[in-house]
Amino acid sequence: MQPFWMKFKAGVARFMQGRYGPDQLGLATIWASIIFNLIGGLSGNAAVSAAMNLLSSAGWVWAIWRLLSRNRQKRLAENQWFLTRWAKIKTPVMQAVARFKNRKKYVYFTCPECRMKLRLPRGVGNVTVKCSKCGHSFEKKA
Ligand SMILES: [Zn+2]
Incomplete structure (x- = not known):
């Protein structure tokens, strides 16, 4: 050196x-x-x-x-x-970035009971969703 x-x-x-x-x-x-x-x-x-x-x-x-x-x-x-x-x-x-990247593949929504963020593949139609956190079931169209 x-x-x-x-x-x-x-x-x-x-x-x-x-x-x-x-x-x-x-x-x-x-x-x-x-x-x-x-x-x-x-x-x-x-x-x-x-x-x-x-x-x-x-x-x-x-x-x-x-x-x-x-x-x-x-x-x-x-x-x-x-x-x-x-x-x-x-x-x-990071979650917001992932949602934005996958916005064409998935529909994002929150559980009406506990506000947990959930998603469904687009085009599945009317389905019954069971929240993975609180177990609440509800109808959702995607
Ligand atoms: Zn929930």
């Missing part, structure tokens, strides 16, 4: 010593910043664009500030908070 790169790597390692570094919240913040930037670039509206660019810049600053932070306990707690929230958001988002 070139002496310059060895020095550079050692310098970075020294700089990062005792600092927090990247985590899932940091990555998510960077992704959000990139998305805000894209929305800002795509929107024809100057106010929207300015707001998105501001959000994007704030996201980058926050992500980098967390990366370089020396308060490891606090950053770990923030990441844990994020992971808990994310787990709650992820499932409904």
Whole structure:
């Protein structure tokens, strides 16, 4: 390896010593910043664009500030908070994506008793549906 790169790597390692570094919240913040930037670039509206660019810049600053932070306990707690929230958001988002992908194959509806999300293949006609969660039976056309 070139002496310059060895020095550079050692310098970075020294700089990062005792600092927090990247985590899932940091990555998510960077992704959000990139998305805000894209929305800002795509929107024809100057106010929207300015707001998105501001959000994007704030996201980058926050992500980098967390990366370089020396308060490891606090950053770990923030990441844990994020992971808990994310787990709650992820499932409904994934389900919504699946419903959208399969919208031509299935009819989606909720159980009138317990609001459980159910589906039927399109074109099955009039059938009696039995809810998989509460066992409630009802007529449904699909
Ligand atoms: Zn039910």
